[in-house]
Amino acid sequence: MPFLTEPEPPRGVALDVLPGIRRIVARNPGVMTYHGTNTYLIAVDDGLTVLDPGPDDPVHVRDILRAADTVPIRRILLSHAHRDHLGATAALQAATQAPTSGFHCAATPIFTPDLPLADGDTIAGLTAIHTPGHASDHPAFAYGGNHGAKILFSADHVMSWSSSIVNPPDGDMRAYYASLLRLLERDDTIYLPGHGPILANPRALVAEMLAHRRHREAAILCALRTAPASVADLATKLYANHNPMLKFAAERNVLAHLLKLHAEGITVENGTVWRMA
Numbered sequence: 001m002p003f004l005t006e007p008e009p010p011r012g013v014a015l016d017v018l019p020g021i022r023r024i025v026a027r028n029p030g031v032m033t034y035h036g037t038n039t040y041l042i043a044v045d046d047g048l049t050v051l052d053p054g055p056d057d058p059v060h061v062r063d064i065l066r067a068a069d070t071v072p073i074r075r076i077l078l079s080h081a082h083r084d085h086l087g088a089t090a091a092l093q094a095a096t097q098a099p100t101s102g103f104h105c106a107a108t109p110i111f112t113p114d115l116p117l118a119d120g121d122t123i124a125g126l127t128a129i130h131t132p133g134h135a136s137d138h139p140a141f142a143y144g145g146n147h148g149a150k151i152l153f154s155a156d157h158v159m160s161w162s163s164s165i166v167n168p169p170d171g172d173m174r175a176y177y178a179s180l181l182r183l184l185e186r187d188d189t190i191y192l193p194g195h196g197p198i199l200a201n202p203r204a205l206v207a208e209m210l211a212h213r214r215h216r217e218a219a220i221l222c223a224l225r226t227a228p229a230s231v232a233d234l235a236t237k238l239y240a241n242h243n244p245m246l247k248f249a250a251e252r253n254v255l256a257h258l259l260k261l262h263a264e265g266i267t268v269e270n271g272t273v274w275r276m277a
């Protein structure tokens, strides 16, 4: 797939992305996070909106406060409650007294947004587009801003550098497909993801991601028609990479496909082995 790469961004500084939008790349690089989580600072009439505080790292919180400088942080938005996005929320809120906002039904009991959002709700010019799949509580945020471009903060649903892990039970492959289809029906011109650089012409990548998952699903069915198999067997057969973290992600993605196929009446599980229904 035509994923984007970028050199390691400078640390501790807010990088200009688009007029009125900056990002700070957190210091949590990894095989699942690329160079780190993107924390976005969005300039609005009353000050700043921070989208995704990032990991629990006091240095990152200091970087956010430093980048805001004298401009007040008015609200803290969360794309989903995974810890690489949620971790710094409490510390940032303690430092700013800004209310938090996120999907009304958070996937973890450790986070309750002060201002809960439902699909279609708008806050500070950002409209929540519920896009479950990677996480059940995941909205993307559509933003008209003042740039002429139709911007979507796509968070971890669609990233420029990699496909997303769909990790059951909160990750749901049927929801993920539906959320990709939902984005294909939109006409956003730029995505700003939760990890990785700005993505222009995003619908081409979304279409490829959907095709890639359908191809993977077909390969799983092809294997199961030959012989029943475990999740680990299928992941080894279908994925070339042997990095232990990526192996974990591969197995979770395979399981998510199998659960989707099971919900559709196509596969069944027998102990640890899956076969055609």
Ligand SMILES: [Zn+2]
Pocket (backbone or CB within 6 Å): 037, 082, 084, 085, 156, 194, 195
């Ligand atoms: Zn993330």
